[in-house]
Amino acid sequence: MNSGTNYFGHTLMSRREMLQKSSAGFGSLALAALLGSDSQAAQQKLVQKPHFTPKAKRVIFLFMHGGPSHMDTFDYKPQLQKDSGKPLPFDKPRVFSATTGNLLGSPWKFKQHGESGAWVSEVFPHVAGCVDDLCIINSMYGSNSRHGGALLQLHTGSDTFVRPSMGSWITYGLGSENQDLPGFITVCPTLTHGGVNAYSSSFLPADYQGTPIGNASIPADRALIPFISNKSGIPLSIQRKELNYLQQMNREQLAKSGPDDALEGRINSFELAYRMQTAAPELQDISDESETTQKMYGLDNDVTKNFGRQCLMARRFAERGVRFVQITHSYKWDQHSGLKTALPRNAMEVDQPIAALLKDLKSRGLLEDTLVLWGGEFGRTPVSQGDDGRDHNPQGYTMWMAGGGVKAGLQYGATDDYGYYAVKNKVHIHDLHATILHLLGLDHKKLTYQFAGRDFRLTDVHGEVMYDLFA
Template identity: 70%
Template sequence: MTPVLSRRQALQSSAIGFGWLALADMLARAETANPLAPKGPHFEPKAKRVIFLFMHGGPSQVDTFDYKPKLTADDGKPLPFPKPRVVSSATGNLLGSPWKFQQHGQSGAWVSELFPHVAKNVDDLCFVKSMHGSNSRHGGALLELHTGSDTFVRPSMGSWVNYGLGTENRDLPGFITICPSLSHGGVNNFSSAFLPAIYQGTPLGNSGVPSDRANVPFIAGTTSREQQRREIDLLGEMDRERLAQLGPDPALEGRIESFEMAFRMQSAAPAVHDLTKETKETKALYGLDDPATANFGRQCLLARRFAEAGVRFIQCSHSYKWDQHENLKADHTKNAKEVDLPIAGLLTDLKRRGLLKDTLVLWGGEFGRTPVAQGKNGRDHNPHGFTMFLAGGGIKPGISYGATDEYGYYSVADKVHFHDLHATMLHLLGLNHLKLTYRHAGRDFRLTDVHGEVVKGILA
């Protein structure tokens, strides 16, 4: 009896099957390719990697780095111009900062007494005081900051960097996020969305886990490496047979790559995590000897170690603490205490190791806060004008760029949107944001979508 051939088998065995042979060759080459292999940039980069220090909740610009003497002078008076049409909730009169500001460094940058350690590094920093976004709610604002869109699920900026450049260490992911928040967008803030899954962020713990217990899930194998290698080889063989039968399947290909990466990480990741060989002086530099600073300090020290190991994008998150609708003075004081020394330690350590020159450090939250009071002693969300700072990686040091109005409510000079920040970050990494695209659902997508301009005024 002649066997009945399936349509797929018939195509393979007929002249039309030459197309199938081409597909099989493509799959074979894809099996040997490493999607995380280093890729050439569009032009000579200034930065090789990014460390993003994310302050979840929205630090107040007028209480940290955007000094507004007029706000102090007019404390308690009504705002002399209209408030935004769309606000988070009701606010009252102007609220002067309870902290004193001083100028620091040769640049004369104004810094509040909340950040005495960061103040010592101002000549390495570029303060962008004219940031603005499109969303006054945490969820939308976090997504816009991380992905460029506040309404749709899009790949995160770390995933775009990973996709565009690959990793310098094939045994580690190209994108690591330490203690990320699982609220206000959660995993969408570090997902690869429609980019191949291999480019998504690898979380170490989450915001509910102290950084000394944040690790890659299941990093400790329960069987020998030889046994695991045989198991993964068998799974890979079965999965590739499936691909040969059904054709390209991004989800299945992503699983194959994730198994291989997980196997390699079992040796590489624990070595990066091991802080026992760091000197006592270095641990103190990051604040690991103080319970108030140890948690975020360990994140920053791990970020430096992952940067040294070749990871392209590392995020440290101080979650979710900066949302002071009430108790501004007490809570901003506590928050700044937790991060000030570790941030300064990271900047100092990167600089002395020669890493700051090609590492872009970015600090900030999803928005700022209003110069008018909410309740008795709080501030509401403010996406219309706030401050972020950058350092290293081709950034012009010791400058302040842009400005808000005399009370710190709206960006009014050299405005910088999140799209512009993303375009500038990619530019420093040697990537043209207009050309870093991925075709999905019939159109080419990019991190900046149809927006974004490189902020040339902050480039060294």
């Protein structure tokens, strides 16, 4: 049909003109159908089915970057106190630095606390009040004495290769409980010793990478979820149209290329970023928290307010369904020297906020299905370095868990009389990962992803579930 007018005087279009003018509409209809099916699929994938009934739904990881000294915090060694200043009565393992000296007893007193009678150093008075909720593992060990390798092993299971992080594996296995927020958030992550590799999804789809909020150089009160504000002032309706067009082009490319995890990850990331514009600002605004709550977390104290805000944000993210939240006290626990001044200062910065988080989760009924994990990449030596320091020690150290189905009030395993080697009920990093996944309802041997011709998993070919830790 040619252009012209009909009997009623209405303008007629040729078939070509009609297709040209309505093509954008057809594209929008097609895209709406695509996005509709995607949204439906996203709803179905929002929470994946675990392998078996989980004890925990989410994880909060309190990472103490640098390696806290276990014999000065949660691993009381009376024999070390007695023999302080004497030579170690057995051969020293290979350590990070060239030379270390004689035994160095802890400068701080230990006391037993709670019904469990757990020994805790005086540098953690607030956490000591929560020991009956803690499952303290005094027999951790790893295989790398360097910060970079040990940090990556703790976060990814490998100390030599770039692998998906623990948080990425967990969100890949379980999905998210909130489609408007990332499933994996890391607050003020470290910039060193692996940096982004500590929260990378590596070869897993990009959706499962951790979303960083700030970094170690930014105060927590200025660490906000990036890229969620429309600074150009363009209305959301216009932004939606722009995003639809971008998604249409991406979908066309996907149709040509076939399955492409990287491209699909970008498509999902754009959509998540758009949805976060309404969910994230309210979540990051803590003005709705009572003065009592803010004071409990130490936000009224310059010493505790930075880590206190991280802990408070961790609770807010957890109660809104974020699957894995990591907060980092960085990079302050590497006491090769200055142990007597630096360690109590570090403990003071985190002690009250951590206790507040545990109590707050418990009072809200969240601790029951939230697994809280505390620790660093390794421990320290019981022998001195210089006059007032301790070297790296992956041979034996302490981490603790709380909530999420672990046995409360338990001190598990042991190091030797001086705290050098794990000797009783030893727990390797791979065992810890297997245990965490099991608590979340995931079989670490079945949570796999095929890449480069083989199946990979967080625990690789290692790992034993520590059933003795379960309530």
